[in-house]
Amino acid sequence: MSAPASKSPATLHDVAREAGVSLATASRSLNGSARKVNEAYRERVVEAAQRLGYTTNLFAQAVAKGSTTTVALLVADIADPYFSSIAAGVIDAASEEGLVVTIAVTGRNAQRELETVKALRGQRPRVMILAGSRTTGSTVEEQLRGELSAFEDTGGKAAFISQDAPPFASVLLDNRGGARDLAVALAGLGYRDVAVIAGPPEIRTAEERLDGFAAGLAEHGIPLPPERVIHTDFTRDGGYRGTQDLLASKAPVDLIFAVNDVMAVGVVSALRDAGIVPGVGIGVAGYDDIPTVRDITPALTTVRIPLEDVGRRALQLATGPAPGSTDPMADGSRRPIPMETVIRESTPRRQV
Amino acid sequence: MSAPASKSPATLHDVAREAGVSLATASRSLNGSARKVNEAYRERVVEAAQRLGYTTNLFAQAVAKGSTTTVALLVADIADPYFSSIAAGVIDAASEEGLVVTIAVTGRNAQRELETVKALRGQRPRVMILAGSRTTGSTVEEQLRGELSAFEDTGGKAAFISQDAPPFASVLLDNRGGARDLAVALAGLGYRDVAVIAGPPEIRTAEERLDGFAAGLAEHGIPLPPERVIHTDFTRDGGYRGTQDLLASKAPVDLIFAVNDVMAVGVVSALRDAGIVPGVGIGVAGYDDIPTVRDITPALTTVRIPLEDVGRRALQLATGPAPGSTDPMADGSRRPIPMETVIRESTPRRQV
DNA sequence: AGTAGCAGAGAAAGCGTTTACCGATGGGGG
DNA sequence: CCCCCATCGGTAAACGCTTTCTCTGCTACT
Known part of the structure; x- marks a missing residue:
């Protein structure tokens, strides 16, 4: 043999x-x-x-031509529907342009992200798209920016998703606005005793949603005292544990907003395990509108993000307008993607 | 500027x-x-x-060395949790070996799959992993096999996931056995009037599950007449429509088995929309154990596949045992991944 | 002390492409 | 009828790296 x-x-x-x-x-x-x-x-x-x-042989072609047909995409966790939907958009748009997508996962670890970027640079991708990276203001972040600058200096193009990181391009998500609108809508439904299951403080996306939500509440005179904000991690399990902590604090609560849907699913589960009927006893809202939340009971109120479009747009932004044209996307890229509040069963009008 | x-x-x-x-x-x-x-x-x-x-410059290195550090992964739909979990496993295992993963999506389209394989070959990947491809027996499939043979002849290694496609390596999933066990368990719970929402006939994975399920039922003397088997597509929507069709047929049914969880979620939704309480009126079971099914109501009975492991194993299988060793995986690769029936609320013991 | 042997630096020949440049061919204008 | 020019193959030089081979300068052994 x-x-x-x-x-x-x-x-x-x-x-x-x-x-x-x-x-x-x-x-x-x-x-x-x-x-x-x-x-x-x-x-x-x-x-x-x-x-x-x-x-x-694309490699040989690349070395001869000095340019490749590769797009590198960095996500925190490809199994997370948020990222896999974005990835779907990126891949789709890329294949339209004859580009091939390399995916690397960073596991929400800034150090690892940095190393991944370095390694990926060796591939000389045309474009690098970073989704779900942390912004810690740390030296690691500095190094990352340095790496990306070098990447751009040598002809590459970097784009962030959901993170304003000048001078790099980014697909901005109006997290603050979306969360604000959600808060306003929920306040309109009569919720008053609100708690938030927030993400890790160093994830800017999470913080923006928290801020926006607080702002929306404030417009209706609803306070959000710090002890009602629980920081936990961006997973289902984080949502679950955060809710347990919240319930243990005995604070009166009629609504829990989790800053993403994956966590919100954990919230629902924790409530149920605690004998509270989600949507009846306590309202629940999430963010992202991942497919699952339509199917759980109660269906979750959330904020819809057109995730595939976001991915697609990130790619277009990075592959850029045809060279020579007067960059029609230039300002479009700064215009955040609009989002839509979706009210579902998990937040019925509050009885007075 | x-x-x-x-x-x-x-x-x-x-x-x-x-x-x-x-x-x-x-x-x-x-x-x-x-x-x-x-x-x-x-x-x-x-x-x-x-x-x-x-x-x-990895490209230059590749051209000089004549070998790359790339793994190509083909999936039907990266946003589908089944595939994204597999992808997570592949990426994880690959990064351990310093390999970089390129993902392409084929949208369950055989023609497109073929073209993707051709295009990807240009990258001279070390390994190509195919998940969720159709086996139609068509000329397209022949071409695909030809392409893969050529790929292997030139030093590459192809591996299939959940598809026995000699002479290529594959991570075999014991779909038949898993479905059989599930059927036996459900029969033991007292279900008798069973219907199946099956996948497209040309997807072998789907057919194996159907077969195994029928076999398990047969062991208990439970028939599965053809009119109780509805072929539809592998999506939530397919499950939804299939269920509607089934209900419209007025056949007496106390259990619906959907050959994957995504479809099963659609089944639950359709039942509910038809005023039937899933799990009470009609039992529902799925297959795969994607995260969502634990969170919907009722939590779904299903068959667990260690999807990340499957991905990881596919990669290991393809990167192969250290050259020179006597291939300890050789037979292991033929041993299907074991699966586990998970009974949840969606299939309570049937009242007699 | 002389030589065999070896360590290790450097030159150069690739790897599979692309592409500037050269030169041949043929057609059209004067 | 000749010359110029446009057209289009072919030759060869890159592209950035690896790797074989050559060659120098030691060390170490007898």
Whole structure:
């Protein structure tokens, strides 16, 4: 049982020989070169390539051309629906442009993110998209920015998702506005004793949502004292534990807002385990509108983000307007993606 | 506002010059070359690299070495939790080995899958992992196999997930056994009038689950007449519509098994919309144990697959045992991943 | 002290492409 | 009928890296 001979893949050289033309002609025939090539030759080359099962070696092409067709996408956790939806958008948009997407996961770890960026730089991607990174203001963040600057200086383009990180491009999500609108809507439904299950303080997205929500409440004169804000991590389990802590504090609560849906699902679960019927005893709201929240009971009130569009847009932003054009996206990129409050069963009108 | 000068990235050449050594020495210093290099030199080189912000150009390295550090992963839909969990496993295992993962989505379209494989071949990945591909027996499938054979002939390694596709490696899931066990368990709970929301007939995974389930029922003398089997597509919406069709047929049903959880969620939703309480009026079971099903009401009975492990294993299988060793995985790879029936609220013991 | 042997630096030949440049061919204008 | 120019193959030089091979300068052994 010996391993197969493992001949190396056919090269352009082979194709050229097979077709009886020169290397240059073969090359020109196979990629839409600017220069014309005799149709008869071209056909022969294409046929030969076919016959040999030739595929252009993208690496060699990249080294010769000095540019690649790769997009690098960094996410915190690809199994999280928030990120996988964004990834779907990025991949979709990328494949339209003939780009190939490399995904790396950073596990919400700034150090790891930095190292990943460094490693990915070796791939010389055209574009790097960072979703779900922390902004800690730490030296690690400085290094990250340095790395990205260097990346851009050498012809790459970096784009952030949901994080304003000048001078880099970013797809801005109006987290603050969305959360504010949600708070206003909920206040309108009669909720008064509000608690928030917030994310880790160093995740800016989470903080923006918290701020916006507090602002919306304030407009209705509803306070949000610090002890009603529980910082925990961005997972279902974080939501669960945060809720337990909240309940243990015995604070009177008629609404819990979790700054993302994954956590909100944990909230619902914790409430139920504590014998409280979510939506009846205590209202629950989340953020993101991941598919699951439509299917749980009660269906969750949340803020919808068009996540696939966000991913798509990040890519477009980064691959940029056709060079030479007067950048029509330039200001569009600064305009945050609008979001929509979606009221569902988990926050019925409050009995008075 | 002119674009930045965009100098090209530092090359090894630059590093060598900066360190005052030869190209060869620089190369040897930076990658753990077999050959020794004077420690003093090495340090100078490393420092120079640091100073210049040098990162090895992986493309150039690949073309020089003739081998890459890329893994290509093909999934039907990255936003589907089944696939995103697998992807998480693959990425995790890959990054342990210093490999970088490229993800492409094929949208359950055989033609597109074929084209994707072709395109991805240009990247000369070390490994290609195919999850969720169709097996249609069609000419497209033949072409796909041809493409993969060529890929392996030229030194690559292909691995399938949940699909026995000799001679290629695959991580086998015991779909049939898992479904059989589930059926037996459900029969034991007293269910008798069973219907199945099945997947598209050309997806083998779906058919195996259907078969296994029917077999398990048969052991208990429970029939599964063809009209109780509804073929629909592998989405939540497919499950929803399939259930509507089923209900419209007026067949007496006390249990619906959907061949995957995503569809099962659709089943639950359809039942509820039809005024039937899932779990009380009609039992519901799914397959996969995606996170959501634990959180919906009623929590779904399902079959657990360790999806991340599956992904991880696929990668290990493909990167293979250390060359030279006597392939301890060789038979292990043929041993299907075990699965576990998980009974939850959606299938309470049936009243007699 | 002389030589075998070896360590290790450097030169150079690739790896599979692209692309500037060269030169041949053929057509059209004077 | 000749010359110039446009057109289009081919040749060869990159691209950034690895790796083989050559060659120098030691160490170490007899």
